[in-house]
Amino acid sequence: MRSVLSFCKLLLLMSVLVTALPSYLLKAAEPGPAGVRQQIEMVIRMRHPTDTRDWWLALGPQAPGVIIQMVEAPEYRENTLHKMRLLQGLSWFAQDSTALDFLKQQAQTTNEELVRQSVIEAVGITQGPKEAEFISKFLLSTDPQTRLAAAEALKRMKDPRASRLLEAHIPNEKMPWVLDRIQGTPPVALRPGRLxxxxxxxxxxxxxxxxxxxxxxxxxxxxxxxxxxxxxxxxxxxxxxxxxxxxxxxxxxxxxxxxxxxxxxxxxxxxxxxxxxxxxxxxxxxxxxxxxxxxxxxxxxxxxxxxxxxxxxxxxxxx
Missing domain, CATH: 2.40.128.20 (Calycin beta-barrel core domain)
Structure with missing residues (x-):
């Protein structure tokens, strides 16, 4: 009888503890797309982000679809920093064709230079030489920083074909500082009185x-x-x-x-x-x-x- 009473007390205590848990802890365990979105929202709002490639991949196969929905949602469409974080996270799903197509679309259609440059860098890192042709198209951009992002992405590939694409662009680059960066020339310090x-x-x-x-x-x-x-x-x-x-x-x-x-x-x-x-x-x-x-x-x-x-x-x- 005493053991039965003790067991009942234990069950009662456990129910009280579960009831007292903070709501955010209970929600964190929520399965499905809503739970994935909640985890992503917590991470991209961190002041000191610690997410890694493995963290994003651990979200599972439904994560790319959730990320794409978030990028297209009004609350993220107007937030450049959060959008960049989302797209960088999406880029880790390198084997997901839908994710890659969406990243390419963003790079080609966005009016935000930082977003475009961020996607170019991310695609270059996660896809490597197989996307050299796609990235090389941005060497023709009217924005010099976009051209630089494409050039640096090609350089990081350390691939003969990517190198040839970059070398073909060098004679056509009209911006001296972009050319310096491509060729690895450090910038010259501004001297007093120069401006x-x-x-x-x-x-x-x-x-x-x-x-x-x-x-x-x-x-x-x-x-x-x-x-x-x-x-x-x-x-x-x-x-x-x-x-x-x-x-x-x-x-x-x-x-x-x-x-x-x-x-x-x-x-x-x-x-x-x-x-x-x-x-x-x-x-x-x-x-x-x-x-x-x-x-x-x-x-x-x-x-x-x-x-x-x-x-x-x-x-x-x-x-």
Missing amino acids: KPVSSSEDRLSRDLVGSWKGFWIYPQKHLKTNGGLAQRAAVLELKLAGAEVLEGELLLPAQAGLPLSVYRLKAQGKGLAFTGNAKATSDSSEILIEGQLMRRAGILVLEIRFEASTLIVSLIRR
Whole structure:
């Protein structure tokens, strides 16, 4: 009798514990597409993502269909960062023809340069030389960063046919900095006085600073021994005025081979076309003092942001 009572008490305790479990733990075990979507949503919203190829593949054969539905859903269609994460995850399903066709369609039809470049890189990594012909078509893009993404994808393949496709493009590449990157020439450091500030007599920040900018994050790389040992990666900046003398923005460094996605929140004060403030990394909340100035070089407006106590420079032009 005592053992029966003990068993009943145990059952009662277990039912109480299950009832008390947080709802998100119960939902995490939900089977089917809804459960897969929930797991994906949790991962792409992480500030410090840890997902790997194996994590995505472990979601199972229904995952590609779920990812495609998410990319096409309104809440993700307008979110570039989440869309990029989803498409990169989809690319790991290398044997799924539907997934590959969707990735190709995205690369060919999207108006978002970052999404296009991200897909080109992902397809190059996961599909390799068998998609060299497809990737080489983007060497004809009017966008230089897309051409660069295609060129670097072909280089990483280390395949004779991919190399021939890239070599055939080199004589036709008109953008010097793209050619330098293709041929492995490190960028030259900007020298003081090389850029001339745009004149301004405004007592408030100029609206010329507002909007979308694209360019490069230029940084020292120890193993580069020439031209100051500098390397560069693509950068995109969105700026807005938060007051007459307050500027806010987000600096995005897209993921590329060996480097994770990096995001910095910028807040600065200034007048006219110059400002000072700080950049806070979303990954670890560290802050760096910055100094920015709108410049003119060869008739083109250039926004240059220098990071204090380092040789980091972000050089951008209007998108």
